Amino acid sequence: MNRVVVTGMGALTPIGNSVSEYWNNAVKGVNGIDYITKFDTSDVKYKFAGELKNVDFTKVIEKGQLRKMDPFTQYALYAADEAVKDSDILGNVDDTRFGVYFGTGVGGFDTFCADHSTLLEKGARRVSPLFIPKMIVNIAAGNIAIKYKAHGVNMSVSTACATGSTAIGEAYRAIKHGYADAIICGGSEATINPLAAAGFGNMKALSTAETRETASIPFDKRRSGFVLGEGGAALILEEYEHAKARGAKIYAEVAGYGSTCDAFHITSPDPDAIYTANAVREAMKDLPAVDADKIYINAHGTSTHLNDLTETMTFKNVFGEDAYKLHISSTKSMTGHMLGAAGAIEAITAINALRTGIVPPTINYVEPDEECDLNYTPNTAVETPIELALSTNLGFGGHNACLAFTAVK
């Protein structure tokens, strides 16, 4: 089996348009959530989102190409560009052994809405020939491959809110088992639009809080739902010997991956948290024991009642009494829920916590919930040595994914 390491990272988030800007703001506890500007919310109760700010996509995508891409593809390319440059992988890998595993929860939601309106208002003859190749879920992966001439394994993953983690985990397995030398992997999402919000809102999944400080409040007793975020994040995973031979900068080793399904309900997590716990155990199964106070978990922590409760139970199922020693936080308190991109940005967060020994906080945490009684790193970052960093994500459909990162030894 090959060892797999991380040699590049890229991020486009509501609190930063690069990994360094994102990380600095995450450590500071910057709130990226504010009133929705992308559509009129006067008739609805959900008022907040984590929108991207001041992004110049022409820095990475030719002007003529922009209109051919849904925002979810633009976000993916933006994040991939930083990761690829960061890794210096171009020209240093056999292009037939260079792959892309990139996911999204939904794909081109804005495109779908716009062309459907055209169909109703102007008829079938006016629907854009670009509709399909802008909207389909796999087109971000396709566009990334075109840009970097990555002719190897290529796949799009969609496991709802677990997408980013699943994409990275499957890329890890592909390199581990020898199907590629390097893979650009991650996820992106662009669903801050009125139809997506109405769907999430009407299932009572979105926060109806009245202030930005109370909108995304994972593990806090007052939590009422998640806040839509958007963006993209990308990692370059590379076979260890390949990375070493070319003198690549190595951020961390991918030390494990767990993937399970609750097979319980379309949107509610299994209340006993058995299979979420199995995903965490699977991710750690080849690792030597690490003291719980040296473990950081970037939790899914969506700020919905059920998710945060289930995750708390998950960590207790896996770690028992030691769960109280874990360092846990939910960066969704700052970014909102980036859906298909969440697992990817949170993997980067876990890796940076491991490298720097800084655990970013769960911000806006005020009222403890007696059922969620672990250490969620409230409000202020904590400096503490971390030997194992985990990132967990749960998706509608019952998908559970957990990634494990360690320093290379």
Next chain:
Amino acid sequence: MVFEKIAELIAEKIDMDASEIKAETTLEDLGIDSLDVTEIAMDIESEFDIEFEADASMKTVADIVAAVEKKVG
């Protein structure tokens, strides 16, 4: 007249200056693929209020202009 209008539609679609488009300019030179041509054909239908379909024989802007002029009469 038809040429100027079509040059404008193409320029708007691919985000360039219409004055750079000449009759003999090829679609290939403009980096326009078959999906773009179909979109431009839709814009032509709206602009001239005609039914118009682009086909693979149209290689230059002049080819498109000639086909449109036939329809407009």
